[in-house]
Amino acid sequence: DAEITQSPRHKITETGRQVTLACHQTWNHNNMFWYRQDLGHGLRLIHYSYGVQDTNKGEVSDGYSVSRSNTEDLPLTLESAASSQTSVYFCASSESGGGTEAFFGQGTRLTVV
Amino acid sequence: GQNIDQPTEMTATEGAIVQINCTYQTSGFNGLFWYQQHAGEAPTFLSYNVLDGLEEKGRFSSFLSRSKGYSYLLLKELQMKDSASYLCAPMEYGNKLVFGAGTILRVKS
Numbered sequence: 001d002a003e004i005t006q007s008p009r010h011k012i013t014e015t016g017r018q019v020t021l022a023c024h025q026t027w028n029h030n031n032m033f034w035y036r037q038d039l040g041h042g043l044r045l046i047h048y049s050y051g052v053q054d055t056n057k058g059e060v061s062d063g064y065s066v067s068r069s070n071t072e073d074l075p076l077t078l079e080s081a082a083s084s085q086t087s088v089y090f091c092a093s094s095e096s097g098g099g100t101e102a103f104f105g106q107g108t109r110l111t112v113v
Numbered sequence: 114g115q116n117i118d119q120p121t122e123m124t125a126t127e128g129a130i131v132q133i134n135c136t137y138q139t140s141g142f143n144g145l146f147w148y149q150q151h152a153g154e155a156p157t158f159l160s161y162n163v164l165d166g167l168e169e170k171g172r173f174s175s176f177l178s179r180s181k182g183y184s185y186l187l188l189k190e191l192q193m194k195d196s197a198s199y200l201c202a203p204m205e206y207g208n209k210l211v212f213g214a215g216t217i218l219r220v221k222s
Contacts, residue, residue: 031208042117042200043156043212050207058209090155094208099144099163102210104155 002027006091006105013112019078021108023091031094032074033102034058034066036087043090049074050096081112117213119201124219125191133186133216135201146210147175147186148200156200160186188218196220 004025013019023032030051035043045058047066055066063085065077078085088109092102116138125131137145144163148156162168162177162184174187186199198215205211 033209035212040214042214043202043210045209045211048207048209092210096208098208099161099204100208101146101158101161102208104157106155 004091004093004103004105006089006108008108009106010109011111013081013110015081015083015112017081019081019110021076021078021089021091021110023074023076023105024072025091025093025103025105026072027093027095027103028071029093029103030071030096031100031102032068033092033094034064034074034076035090035092036060036085037090037107038087046076046089047074078110081110083112086110086112117201117203117211119199119213119216121214122217122219124221127191127193127220127222129191130187130189131191131218133188133199133201133218135184135186135213137182137184137201137203137211137213139203139205139211141206142179143204143206143208145175145177145184146202146204147173147184148202150198150200150215152197159199191220193220193222 033048034046049068091105094102119135147159150156160175201213202210
């Protein structure tokens with residue numbers, strides 16, 4: 001079955017370190033998204049991509065970057081981790097075209113100490 | 114700008130009906146999704162409305178009024194397993210979902 005997987009599921013890192021969270025989908029979806037989820041804020045869009053070599057900033061992109069070198073993967077990099085980036089991160093993917101359902105990965109819980 | 118409002122918490126009794134309301138303002142509109150999220154898990158798709166009216170799917174129904182920027186999710190014959198967060202998510206152009214903070218539903222016996 002097609003799926004979307006995130007790794008690691010849990011990570012603890014130190015302030016100032018570079019961290020990369022992986023997202024891999026086998027749906028062959030063109031659209032991929034990264035969200036963070038914090039209490040009281042719901043899911044907020046960090047970055048998104050509509051296809052290979054395409055990346056776009058979301059509403060909370062400062063301190064994060066993504067790259068899309070193939071259809072299956074959209075890794076999220078925290079350039080210099082800060083305590084404010086402690087959160088649960090969700091990756092999602094969807095087909096091109098209007099109104100298509102997004103499928104979510106299981107999430108990565110990141111703690112920056 | 115974006116603004117999505119839904120109640121923070123609701124409590125209902127097993128077997129009852131509950132309605133979760135959502136009002137929204139977004140830049141561009143390409144339909145509205147409802148997702149369910151159990152604690153510690155990923156959001157999962159429940160329903161999608163792009164036209165005004167009611168969409169029914171088993172015990173779950175969702176309603177949309179585009180002119181009023183309003184939607185609701187109706188859950189019938191509540192079960193304990195329905196205890197979860199319910200996320201209202203209008204879709205902007207470009208298939209971007211914009212999420213509200215979610216409504217925590219507690220079902221009691």
